[in-house]
Amino acid sequence: MSEMVAMERVKEAGPQLTAAERRVAQVVIERPQLVGFGTVADLAEAAGAGAATVVRLAAKLGFDGFSALQVSIQEDLARQLRPAAERIRELGGDQPIERHRAAELSNVQATLDAVDTDTLEAVVDLLADLGRDVHVLAGEAERGIAAQFAYELAALRPGVRLLSGSEVLVRRDLALSDPGAVVVAVDLRRYERWVLNTAAQATEAGHRLVALSDGVLSPLAMAAGHSFVVSAASVSAFDSHVGTLALLNLIVANTAERLKESAADRLQRVESSWAAAGSLSSHE
Secondary structure (H helix, E strand, C coil): CCCCHHHHHHHHHHHHCCHHHHHHHHHHHHCHHHHHHCCHHHHHHHHCCCHHHHHHHHHHCCCCCHHHHHHHHHHHHHHHCCCHHHHHHHCCCCCHHHHHHHHHHHHHHHHHHCCCHHHHHHHHHHHCCCCCCEEEEECCCCHHHHHHHHHHHHHHCCCEEECCCCHHHHHHHHHCCCCCCEEEEECCCCCCHHHHHHHHHHHHCCCEEEEEECCCCCHHHHHCCEEEECCCCCCCCCCCCHHHHHHHHHHHHHHHHHCHHHHHHHHHHHHHHHHHHCCCCCCC
């Protein structure tokens, strides 16, 4: 997939930018959703610069003011939302292994680099609170990694459930949870309506929403008490979930560390049950 027009212009103009303009440009590169759907003031605040610097940067990049820059970003984001059937027609190029390796390594690095340590700590506090139920909610494309996350978390502590099935079942599960349950929601652009509706129901019921999505201004992130931004860039027709999986692994690992003694006892009981039944085969 080709780079956004604004990104290409930032790279070309880089040497000519002032320090303040470079800070704004960095936000343009790292948080295009903020530029595409925010205001001059939002971008200036995120970059620690003045509104005049934002306008000046837009002009240096060849745009007729901030509005033109914003339109360009919106158009680029819209192209990224195209169905896989359209995106697949643009695939090609040599060295497919190298291209995929570079893309996935970048996704993992960008996702983990974006993790705020205070947010991670707060989320682990919630997940390690055995008095709270934990519900995992995901769009169809993210269901596989969400199920793995729920499986591993359930091995560490009780009260973990993957929300799935009909709306009747999902709403029943949330309604029967005591207020203060944790809902971990995972969904990327072209968000599924039922996921957004369930997340809204969860917050209305007094549950704590944790969002993993592709931008700080995504519908899930805006509704959540805690949110993480994942990088899902791909050289294929479909979004990558490698960065999201790395983030979920980080959350599980930190939760396991917090629940060390009780989690170890729980895992040992499971291992003993498997061993007694000969459930697993080992080729030696």
